[in-house]
Amino acid sequence: MDLFSRSWTALRTAVAELPDEAFAQPSGCTGWLVRDLVCHLIVDSQDVLITLATPSDAEPTRDELTYWDVSATPPTGEDPLDALTVRLAAAYEEPWLLKFHLDDVGAAAGRAAALADPAARVSTRDEVLATGDFLSTYVMEWTLHHLDLIAHLPDVPGPPAEGLARSREMLERLAGTAFPASLSDTDALLIGTGRRDPSDAERAELGVLAGKLPLVLG
Structure with missing residues (x-):
C-alpha cells in the first residue's frame, strides 16, 4: 500500500512540474504524446476509484500477476481505446487543464x-482480486508509465527506486526467470516490456530469455 502511494505521488508530482511545452513531446507509448499519456493517467485514476468502490464477497479469480493479460505484440497506437485517449487529450486544449484534472482525481x-x-476483495474487468493485489498491479502501471513520461524528457525525475525494483521483480515472475544482473531495473523493464530493443550485447546476456520477450502487459 505504501509503495502504491510513493509510486503514484512521484508520477503525479512529475506531471505537475512539467512545463507546457513538454505536453507536445512524444511519450514512451507508441502513438501517444505526453498529453495523451497524462489523459490516460486520469482514466487510470478513475479505474482505481471505481474498483475500490466495487467490493466483492466472491473468491479471488486473479492476483497481482495473473491480473495481467500478457501478449508478445506491442501496441501500435491504432486500438480504438488508444485513439479515443488521443481525442480526449486534445479536447483539454490547455496543459493546465490536464494537470488540474489529474491532481483532482x-x-x-x-x-x-x-x-x-x-485484505478486502474488489471486482474489476469481471474479475475479483484482493485489494492489496489490485494496488500492487498499479505499482507496475505507475512505474512503467513514469518511464513512458520521461522517455524523451531526460531532465524530469524518474520513478522511485523501490518501485522500479518491485516492478522488475513482478516482471521476472511473469517471465519465469530473472533478468541478467548487469541490466539496471530501468533497462530490464524497458526491454522486458518491449519499450526498447536490446542491444546485441544485451541480447547475448539475455540468452534464451530474449526469445520470450517482449512481455506486453494488458
Missing part, C-alpha cells in the same frame, strides 16, 4: 487507496 485515488483494507 489522482489525489482522490491516492486517498482511497490509503484508506482501503488490503
Whole structure:
C-alpha cells in the first residue's frame, strides 16, 4: 500500500512540474504524446476509484500477476481505446487543464487507496482480486508509465527506486526467470516490456530469455 502511494505521488508530482511545452513531446507509448499519456493517467485514476468502490464477497479469480493479460505484440497506437485517449487529450486544449484534472482525481485515488483494507476483495474487468493485489498491479502501471513520461524528457525525475525494483521483480515472475544482473531495473523493464530493443550485447546476456520477450502487459 505504501509503495502504491510513493509510486503514484512521484508520477503525479512529475506531471505537475512539467512545463507546457513538454505536453507536445512524444511519450514512451507508441502513438501517444505526453498529453495523451497524462489523459490516460486520469482514466487510470478513475479505474482505481471505481474498483475500490466495487467490493466483492466472491473468491479471488486473479492476483497481482495473473491480473495481467500478457501478449508478445506491442501496441501500435491504432486500438480504438488508444485513439479515443488521443481525442480526449486534445479536447483539454490547455496543459493546465490536464494537470488540474489529474491532481483532482489522482489525489482522490491516492486517498482511497490509503484508506482501503488490503485484505478486502474488489471486482474489476469481471474479475475479483484482493485489494492489496489490485494496488500492487498499479505499482507496475505507475512505474512503467513514469518511464513512458520521461522517455524523451531526460531532465524530469524518474520513478522511485523501490518501485522500479518491485516492478522488475513482478516482471521476472511473469517471465519465469530473472533478468541478467548487469541490466539496471530501468533497462530490464524497458526491454522486458518491449519499450526498447536490446542491444546485441544485451541480447547475448539475455540468452534464451530474449526469445520470450517482449512481455506486453494488458
